[in-house]
Amino acid sequence: MTNPTLAAGAVERHLRARRDAGRGLLMPYVTGGVTPGWTDHLRAFAAAGADAIEVGLPFSDPTLDGLTIQQASQTALARGASTRRILADLAGTGDLGVPLVVSTYYNLVLHDGPEAFCAALSRAGVGGLIVPDLPVHEAGELTDVAAAAGVEVALLASPSTPQARLARIAERSRGFVYAVSVMGTTGERAGLAASAAELAGRVRDVTDRPLLLGFGISSPEQAREARRHADGVVVGAAVMRRVLDGAGPDDLRAFLLTLRQALDQECDRPR
Amino acid sequence: MRSVLSRQEPAPPEETMGEPRARGRFGEYGGRYAPESLVEACREVEEAFRQAWADPGFRNTLADLLAVHAGRPTPLTPARRLSQALGVRLYLKREDLTHTGSHKINNVLGQALLATRMGRRRLIAETGAGQHGVATATAAALLGLRATVFMGERDMERQALNVFRMRMLGAEVVPVTAGSRTLKDATSEAMRHWVGVTGEAHYCVGSVVGPDPYPWMVREFQRVIGDEARAQFAAEVRTGVPDHVVACVGGGSNAAGTFAGFADTAARLFGVEAEGGAGAGRGRLGVLHGCRSLFLQDDDGQITEAHSIAAGLDYPGVGPEHAHLRDLGRARYVTVGDEEAIGAAVRLARTEGIVPALESAHALAWVIRAAGSGELAAGSTVLMTLSGRGDKDVSTLKELL
Ligand SMILES: Cc1ncc(COP(=O)(O)O)c(C=O)c1O
Numbered sequence A: 001m002t003n004p005t006l007a008a009g010a011v012e013r014h015l016r017a018r019r020d021a022g023r024g025l026l027m028p029y030v031t032g033g034v035t036p037g038w039t040d041h042l043r044a045f046a047a048a049g050a051d052a053i054e055v056g057l058p059f060s061d062p063t064l065d066g067l068t069i070q071q072a073s074q075t076a077l078a079r080g081a082s083t084r085r086i087l088a089d090l091a092g093t094g095d096l097g098v099p100l101v102v103s104t105y106y107n108l109v110l111h112d113g114p115e116a117f118c119a120a121l122s123r124a125g126v127g128g129l130i131v132p133d134l135p136v137h138e139a140g141e142l143t144d145v146a147a148a149a150g151v152e153v154a155l156l157a158s159p160s161t162p163q164a165r166l167a168r169i170a171e172r173s174r175g176f177v178y179a180v181s182v183m184g185t186t187g188e189r190a191g192l193a194a195s196a197a198e199l200a201g202r203v204r205d206v207t208d209r210p211l212l213l214g215f216g217i218s219s220p221e222q223a224r225e226a227r228r229h230a231d232g233v234v235v236g237a238a239v240m241r242r243v244l245d246g247a248g249p250d251d252l253r254a255f256l257l258t259l260r261q262a263l264d265q266e267c268d269r270p271r
Numbered sequence B: 001m002r003s004v005l006s007r008q009e010p011a012p013p014e015e016t017m018g019e020p021r022a023r024g025r026f027g028e029y030g031g032r033y034a035p036e037s038l039v040e041a042c043r044e045v046e047e048a049f050r051q052a053w054a055d056p057g058f059r060n061t062l063a064d065l066l067a068v069h070a071g072r073p074t075p076l077t078p079a080r081r082l083s084q085a086l087g088v089r090l091y092l093k094r095e096d097l098t099h100t101g102s103h104k105i106n107n108v109l110g111q112a113l114l115a116t117r118m119g120r121r122r123l124i125a126e127t128g129a130g131q132h133g134v135a136t137a138t139a140a141a142l143l144g145l146r147a148t149v150f151m152g153e154r155d156m157e158r159q160a161l162n163v164f165r166m167r168m169l170g171a172e173v174v175p176v177t178a179g180s181r182t183l184k185d186a187t188s189e190a191m192r193h194w195v196g197v198t199g200e201a202h203y204c205v206g207s208v209v210g211p212d213p214y215p216w217m218v219r220e221f222q223r224v225i226g227d228e229a230r231a232q233f234a235a236e237v238r239t240g241v242p243d244h245v246v247a248c249v250g251g252g253s254n255a256a257g258t259f260a261g262f263a264d265t266a267a268r269l270f271g272v273e274a275e276g277g278a279g280a281g282r283g284r285l286g287v288l289h290g291c292r293s294l295f296l297q298d299d300d301g302q303i304t305e306a307h308s309i310a311a312g313l314d315y316p317g318v319g320p321e322h323a324h325l326r327d328l329g330r331a332r333y334v335t336v337g338d339e340e341a342i343g344a345a346v347r348l349a350r351t352e353g354i355v356p357a358l359e360s361a362h363a364l365a366w367v368i369r370a371a372g373s374g375e376l377a378a379g380s381t382v383l384m385t386l387s388g389r390g391d392k393d394v395s396t397l398k399e400l401l
Helices: A010-020 A038-047 A067-078 A083-091 A106-112 A114-123 A140-148 A163-172 A194-204 A220-229 A237-244 A249-268 B036-053 B056-068 B080-086 B104-117 B131-143 B153-158 B160-168 B183-197 B214-236 B253-260 B320-328 B338-352 B358-373 B390-400
Strands: A025-031 A053-056 A100-103 A128-130 A152-154 A177-180 A211-214 A232-235 B076-078 B089-094 B122-127 B146-152 B172-176 B201-203 B244-248 B268-274 B284-288 B291-295 B331-336 B381-386
Touching (some): A025 A067, A025 A211, A038 A083, A038 A249, A083 A106, A106 A114, A163 A194, A194 A211, A194 A220, A232 A249, B036 B056, B036 B104, B036 B214, B080 B358, B104 B253, B122 B183, B146 B153, B146 B160, B160 B172, B160 B390, B172 B183, B183 B201, B214 B253, B214 B320, B268 B320, B268 B358, B291 B320, B331 B338, B331 B358, B338 B358, B338 B390, B358 B381, B358 B390
Parallel strands (some): A025 A053, A100 A128, A128 A152, A177 A211, B089 B381, B244 B268
Antiparallel strands (some): B076 B089, B284 B291
């Protein structure tokens, strides 16, 4: 394959197009089913200028999540959230104009089997998938059936990933590469970890696939800084803390607009 | 071929309870389903373990620690009065007589020594019954390491004595308030913590669970139970090997260590699970805490909470090798409820003068039941691993009896 964009799926084509237009990518996260009108948050995200939206399917044992997303998952499960219901909600939301990426732990993928799971994602209009406990060497069982269903499985890269493995991750990843900024769990942090820039640079060395930095990015300043190293950011816990504190779609839109502006300013900055 | 069983896959025949196949697989189970941030740490543990296990120096040091510090070999005790009553010849492998009071010390000394070899100055661990935590705190003190132990709040209440012991030994005990506040949640929390400290700390997993190489490594460190028992049994009994080998199963480490000594014999292997925590019996395929195995789940794929009066059996799954042994039919997994286990604990106390851990009492309860039903033929020999002593459970028992 000489031109990777030819082979890219919808999520990657979308992200590449926006990146190539000079835009810093913003992918906010929400835990599916966390509140009664949770899909209104998706509209708020789109209105605030999100370039993709990550929807978490809550799992009982989220081993890579810090307190905020653990709590959001528990809240959603206590409200009766399930893969089936969340995907039904998504299917009923209509086109938001940006790709939807589902994230969840591998147990939920295995539950119905990767094939049925990906088919269900596809039917619900979901184009991408993130599975934080499915590293590249175990991903073969999922990636082929996902590709057949038109679902792009984005793999995670970590500051501890050796370079040769990073190359494999970048090659197998679809849609984008998700760079975990810090050796730790999800959750808000005061500053962007030094490991973020280092990792982003190493990913850059092996691929031109869209590169998103996530874990800990909570403020416009951090988003702006992350944008200097990567194509964009994923913002999870900072959104979910607001949701758990009672923020509605308007509050979330206002918060995400500050991130949007920070990313846009960083783009305008002379390089 | 070491076993009478054949596999359906065309792959080369797997030695039962030998080294796992590529990528840490036991049949279709096992693997390394860890967050990418932990993959490198797992790889380092695997490499260090492979080297250490092939190094006679390491093995000798460990054997020495097990002898002079843990009190190995543990005896094989014929349960004379109980045997007479049951009509079978029951032998107890006495892991309750190890220093710290359970088999957990075997594995922990191995991992603590490995951690030292890897240059790690800190151990982190999860614990349910507290026995693995106490063993970790003990080994850390012995080798001059720091220990941090994650424990569910509910287990901290049930096992207050062990919490005190850990703290007395200098370990930090971190209460876990998430979910069911038991072993499953303590394990999740230990993994989360590990992600942030992989460079300095070794995660000392307490059973044959977790990402590759843990299920294999922990089984190898616990193999000493089965190897010793095999030699002791051969010296004791003319038939050489027992007809039945029985052990309780939480994650499955004492059972795996025991079974490993008899995998190549005709002995029938039985794992006894708690009714409310029967991963092998009622679990379905899933991935939790880094490995693919059998886990209790609801219809939506959420892991359900296990329930057992024995905190060490309160885990909603089993180690991957047990899932594989079950599929092969090489081991059978059965369940026992709280009441039956309590009854067995009292019976052992009154017939043999041994108060067992409630975990081990599950194994005994099944032996009693199976001898009564004829499943264990009259006059047949039974080797049962008594995984720990009941001191930690006396306050629980005191409230019930
Ligand atoms: C005395 C005792 N026996 C058995 C177990 C169960 O663990 P495993 O199945 O890993 O041996 C425990 C766990 O805490 C224990 O303390």
